[in-house]
Amino acid sequence: MPAGYHQFCPVSKAMELLDERWTLLVVRELACGSEKFNDLRRGLPRMSPSLLSKRLQQLARSGIVERHTEGKDVRYVLTTAGQELRPVVEALGAWGVRWVGELGDEDLDPTLLLWDMHRNVDHTAVPDGRIVIQFSFPDAPTKTRDWWMVITADDADVCDVDPGYPVAVMVNASLRRMVEVWRGDMTWSQALVAGDIDVLGPETLRRDLPRWFTPSPFASIPRPA
Amino acid sequence: MPAGYHQFCPVSKAMELLDERWTLLVVRELACGSEKFNDLRRGLPRMSPSLLSKRLQQLARSGIVERHTEGKDVRYVLTTAGQELRPVVEALGAWGVRWVGELGDEDLDPTLLLWDMHRNVDHTAVPDGRIVIQFSFPDAPTKTRDWWMVITADDADVCDVDPGYPVAVMVNASLRRMVEVWRGDMTWSQALVAGDIDVLGPETLRRDLPRWFTPSPFASIPRPA
DNA sequence: CGGTATCCCCGTCGATACTG
DNA sequence: CAGTATCGACGGGGATACCG
Numbered sequence: 041m042p043a044g045y046h047q048f049c050p051v052s053k054a055m056e057l058l059d060e061r062w063t064l065l066v067v068r069e070l071a072c073g074s075e076k077f078n079d080l081r082r083g084l085p086r087m088s089p090s091l092l093s094k095r096l097q098q099l100a101r102s103g104i105v106e107r108h109t110e111g112k113d114v115r116y117v118l119t120t121a122g123q124e125l126r127p128v129v130e131a132l133g134a135w136g137v138r139w140v141g142e143l144g145d146e147d148l149d150p151t152l153l154l155w156d157m158h159r160n161v162d163h164t165a166v167p168d169g170r171i172v173i174q175f176s177f178p179d180a181p182t183k184t185r186d187w188w189m190v191i192t193a194d195d196a197d198v199c200d201v202d203p204g205y206p207v208a209v210m211v212n213a214s215l216r217r218m219v220e221v222w223r224g225d226m227t228w229s230q231a232l233v234a235g236d237i238d239v240l241g242p243e244t245l246r247r248d249l250p251r252w253f254t255p256s257p258f259a260s261i262p263r264p265a
Numbered sequence: 266m267p268a269g270y271h272q273f274c275p276v277s278k279a280m281e282l283l284d285e286r287w288t289l290l291v292v293r294e295l296a297c298g299s300e301k302f303n304d305l306r307r308g309l310p311r312m313s314p315s316l317l318s319k320r321l322q323q324l325a326r327s328g329i330v331e332r333h334t335e336g337k338d339v340r341y342v343l344t345t346a347g348q349e350l351r352p353v354v355e356a357l358g359a360w361g362v363r364w365v366g367e368l369g370d371e372d373l374d375p376t377l378l379l380w381d382m383h384r385n386v387d388h389t390a391v392p393d394g395r396i397v398i399q400f401s402f403p404d405a406p407t408k409t410r411d412w413w414m415v416i417t418a419d420d421a422d423v424c425d426v427d428p429g430y431p432v433a434v435m436v437n438a439s440l441r442r443m444v445e446v447w448r449g450d451m452t453w454s455q456a457l458v459a460g461d462i463d464v465l466g467p468e469t470l471r472r473d474l475p476r477w478f479t480p481s482p483f484a485s486i487p488r489p490a
Numbered sequence: 491c492g493g494t495a496t497c498c499c500c501g502t503c504g505a506t507a508c509t510g
Numbered sequence: 511c512a513g514t515a516t517c518g519a520c521g522g523g524g525a526t527a528c529c530g
Contacts, residue, residue: 060284148273
């Protein structure tokens with residue numbers, strides 16, 4: 041931890057706790073509902089486990105996170121102070137979506153995309169029973185090209201190997217377009233019309249699929265003219 | 266600049282530009298109205314000039330700041346994108362004032378306090394003519410103990426030597442209490458009653474002095490129970 | 491599953507001096 | 511006033527391996 045700012049300004053005092061690399065992204069993950077170490081890791085794939093561990097300890101010392109253990113089960117939970125960082129994260133995201141438009145190829149991580157989509161499945165909107173969606177990103181490297189999302193009444197799993205169940209809908213998409221749709225930079229229908237995303241399957245499922253996922257809060261932020 | 270986060274999440278993309286040390290404090294200074302290099306320095310006394318220069322360049326490259334030159338005059342101005350960071354800074358400050366309560370002695374910088382107060386003088390509230398306030402912080406080191414603020418119709422200057430004009434009001438205060446009042450952690454009247462701040466001078470001036478300064482936006486944030 | 495331990499590089503930051 | 515130049519230390523953090 042570098043020295044503080046030696047300023048009484050509340051912004052400075054906040055940044056003394058929050059300005060280190062990864063810190064607010066850990067908070068974001070916690071605010072998104074991840075509680076377990078390895079779930080946090082999945083949302084922060086490029087972060088080393090030792091650094092994640094360190095950040096969690098720092099956040100705990102700062103009173104932002106509490107470490108709960110029940111038997112072998114360990115969970116990290118935002119304190120009240122931590123939950124009140126949500127407006128900060130939201131303001132940052134709202135700004136980012138408006139003013140940091142262009143994504144590099146490096147930002148297009150299919151693992152992260154599927155992880156993010158899977159935790160935003162709206163189970164009330166998905167038909168009953170087990171629904172399997174296959175995603176295929178032709179422009180992605182072979183290893184991360186094909187994905188299967190298995191949705192049941194109260195769960196959603198992601199696999200990078202065919203789990204064997206019959207596929208209900210197949211989504212064939214440019215990875216970049218899929219990410220852009222997910223971020224709200226464009227709509228499903230725009231991408232479909234443009235031919236950048238193909239949805240294959242029964243008519244009703246094809247039509248309803250966009251509603252199976254609750255859009256990110258940033259999707260609705262108006263973009264600058 | 267460390268590597269990016271390799272995430273498409275808008276929060277990550279924002280933090281790639283903003284999470285380095287000092288960056289958002291420079292934005293705060295610009296949002297507070299400073300435009301010139303050395304004014305920015307006054308608001309960021311512990312930041313080296315080279316680092317400030319570097320940050321300004323980074324902010325310019327990020328489209329957050331524009332460098333305007335007119336002849337010899339150089340001014341840094343927030344772009345639209347930069348102005349839209351105000352909600353981020355405000356959210357951080359609101360959080361900081363609630364959850365980073367305790368200030369270290371290192372955070373109590375009289376220079377910064379006077380600089381901050383002087384730029385928040387409400388000239389419509391100060392009596393006409395030249396008003397000189399002397400501040401004295403008995404608990405501060407000799408060099409930074411005594412200050413004079415000279416307020417005229419359209420200007421406010423701070424000196425650390427007696428400018429020679431007659432002093433209208435004298436404020437004798439614990440530095441810590443003065444900072445806490447300024448931050449809104451306590452009110453003027455609380456500090457006066459507690460005897461941590463003494464105001465000496467004509468009755469009307471003593472009574473009105475708190476209103477000569479427009480309180481920081483964070484002063485009104487409710488503190489946690 | 492839930493982390494530590496270790497290692498080492500390289501960038502950041504701070505300090506100070508200096509310039510047009 | 512508005513910065514640049516230089517320099518050195520420190521430690522942040524990335525990678526990887528390992529442990530209960």
